């Protein structure tokens with residue numbers, strides 16, 4: 001069985017779980033376009049997660065998943081809530097694959113876990129995970145500290161596990177989907193590109209900033225605590241200055257701990273807020289509907305593979 005069959009999707013695309021960006025509306029639109037639609041539970045209290053699941057289920061009867069980053073203490077409650085509302089596909093990240101996989105498998109769920117190294121992919125396979133999402137450090141958001149790029153990471157993960165591999169990080173158009181599948185991935189997961197859609201809950205200021213961003217506007221920060229790729233704004237300057245003074249984990253967390261991600265990405269304060277985008281930002285030139293985006297991605301993908309034999 002292919003991963004697309006397991007996930008019951010007709011396009012090889014997973015719309016990434018993203019804090020403050022991927023609520024029920026985006027996930028349902030992605031699912032209706034044939035992708036795996038993912039609700040990013042990271043920023044949600046369990047009752048808000050329940051609202052988003054119900055909203056998405058009201059808008060689609062296609063494949064929906066919930067992304068649960070394991071670094072937050074409410075991850076257990078989020079999983080409980082998602083299970084109670086019928087979610088059968090989970091994408092866990094930022095923690096040990098051993099933590100919930102067996103429990104989710106016993107409940108009949110499909111589990112994907114995000115990895116940044118081949119070693120972690122092997123651990124996922126041992127833990128019983130169904131597929132790994134190998135994410136290169138080009139990606140927006142939280143990230144591996146080893147700085148493995150998608151191009152280097154994917155084939156090495158593909159060679160070391162038998163379970164399906166999904167490629168993530170720096171995939172912004174159909175050419176990159178063709179490249180990722182050529183490297184042995186069965187699907188791709190795309191985050192940054194989906195921010196610039198009408199259905200994403202990102203603030204309009206954030207979407208407009210993404211359209212103007214260049215590929216050098218981001219940097220992987222906080223490698224000594226929770227590595228995250230940030231857009232270079234005033235908040236980034238604060239983090240950078242603290243890191244240059246060798247601030248410890250608790251000092252960095254103090255700067256982070258003032259709801260900065262919500263302020264930046266949901267409320268649109270582009271100076272004081274935390275803005276997460278990936279290196280692919282320079283390719284994003286318009287805000288479109290998810291349906292239009294996915295159709296375009298598939299046209300570009302087919303065009304690319306058609307032209308390859310020329311070379």
Ligand SMILES: Cc1cc2nc3c(=O)[nH]c(=O)nc-3n(C[C@H](O)[C@H](O)[C@H](O)COP(=O)(O)O)c2cc1C
Pocket residue numbers: 016017018019021040041042043067069092093094114135138139140141142168169170171189190191192193265276277278279280
């Ligand atoms: C705004 C934003 C928020 C994100 N939040 C999460 C999250 O909550 N959980 C997670 O596992 N990954 C998160 N990510 C990473 C994405 O799930 C995805 O793997 C990544 O965006 C892929 O790389 P790309 O941005 O180059 O497409 C986030 C990424 C972005 C851009």
